[in-house]
Amino acid sequence: MVRKIQKEHATKMGKELINPWDSEIDPDGKEPLVPFQDGKELLNTTKSIFKDIDPFFGDCLQTMDEMKHLDLDSKAGKAPGGYNYPLYEIGVPFIFMNAAGAQRDVATMIHEGGHAVHSFLSRDLDLTSFKNLPSEVAELASMSMELLSMEKWDAFYDNDDELNRAKKEQLVGILKVLPWIATIDAFQHWIYENPMHTREERKTYWATLQENYGNPFVDWSGYEESRTYAWHRQLHLFEVPFYYIEYGISQLGAIGVWKNALQDKEKAIADYKAALTLGYTKDIPTIYKTANLKFDFSSKTVQSLAQFVQKELKSVS
Numbered sequence: 211m212v213r214k215i216q217k218e219h220a221t222k223m224g225k226e227l228i229n230p231w232d233s234e235i236d237p238d239g240k241e242p243l244v245p246f247q248d249g250k251e252l253l254n255t256t257k258s259i260f261k262d263i264d265p266f267f268g269d270c271l272q273t274m275d276e277m278k279h280l281d282l283d284s285k286a287g288k289a290p291g292g293y294n295y296p297l298y299e300i301g302v303p304f305i306f307m308n309a310a311g312a313q314r315d316v317a318t319m320i321h322e323g324g325h326a327v328h329s330f331l332s333r334d335l336d337l338t339s340f341k342n343l344p345s346e347v348a349e350l351a352s353m354s355m356e357l358l359s360m361e362k363w364d365a366f367y368d369n370d371d372e373l374n375r376a377k378k379e380q381l382v383g384i385l386k387v388l389p390w391i392a393t394i395d396a397f398q399h400w401i402y403e404n405p406m407h408t409r410e411e412r413k414t415y416w417a418t419l420q421e422n423y424g425n426p427f428v429d430w431s432g433y434e435e436s437r438t439y440a441w442h443r444q445l446h447l448f449e450v451p452f453y454y455i456e457y458g459i460s461q462l463g464a465i466g467v468w469k470n471a472l473q474d475k476e477k478a479i480a481d482y483k484a485a486l487t488l489g490y491t492k493d494i495p496t497i498y499k500t501a502n503l504k505f506d507f508s509s510k511t512v513q514s515l516a517q518f519v520q521k522e523l524k525s526v527s
């Protein structure tokens with residue numbers, strides 16, 4: 211599916227092979243989407259969307275706003291990045307980000323908002339350890355929120371063309387991240403299973419992974435070095451070994467939550483809230499089960515979830 215998307219991208223640009231820096235641009239040459247002007251507008255629109263999904267979600271952001279627990283706008287000298295920081299004692303988290311008016315910032319705000327809702331729902335648990343969530347659980351909350359909110363994104367966009375572009379970007383991103391997660395996971399397993407490997411062997415292995423999972427419609431001539439060391443950009447390899455597959459697990463879980471919501475929204479939201487309220491008082495499969503998800507990553511399940519995303523993608527293309 212990703213190959214097909216990558217091929218279409220190149221074809222739209224009138225090329226068989228594209229430049230490495232052209233893989234994420236709009237192939238029709240359209241200007242970037244501008245969903246909001248400043249952090250205030252981003253917050254107010256997100257608040258109304260959250261309220262629409264579930265009044266409690268809107269209340270969470272409202273409380274954070276009143277307590278000045280939101281630092282959203284990008285400014286000179288501000289550290290890059292975005293995160294929700296749980297404050298276990300007070301039970302009201304803090305969101306830090308660098309919003310600059312892009313669709314990516316909308317996704318980040320909603321993502322961090324999902325983490326924030328998780329903090330609120332688990333704040334009354336007895337032990338801090340219960341609120342300290344493993345990423346399979348934490349990212350399920352945030353990634354699901356991104357997808358659950360998507361049907362309300364018209365609050366950010368004036369016309370269907372822009373709205374569909376934003377949704378398409380989101381769904382294509384979901385499909386594209388899975389082979390990248392597979393690449394990083396395979397790479398670090400190989401590294402640790404072959405501790406005596408040479409630099410040359412490592413380069414060769416990375417190249418093999420690029421053949422299997424990379425974009426075959428990119429011409430890397432003149433930039434081979436960049437491709438060889440592309441793994442340098444994944445900080446998890448250096449700082450948190452073997453902590454990356456969790457994103458794949460959560461992403462697949464989030465697709466499941468979204469799929470449930472399209473069938474029975476009320477039940478899906480109730481199940482999602484019930485799962486988040488558990489914090490980390492149960493094992494991960496039980497938490498997934500509470501969210502009405504199968505904790506199953508067989509090719510059959512992955513295929514069916516990916517086909518679902520592909521079908522939704524068609525409806526906005």
Ligand SMILES: [Zn+2]
Pocket residue numbers: 321325348349352
């Ligand atoms: Zn997250």
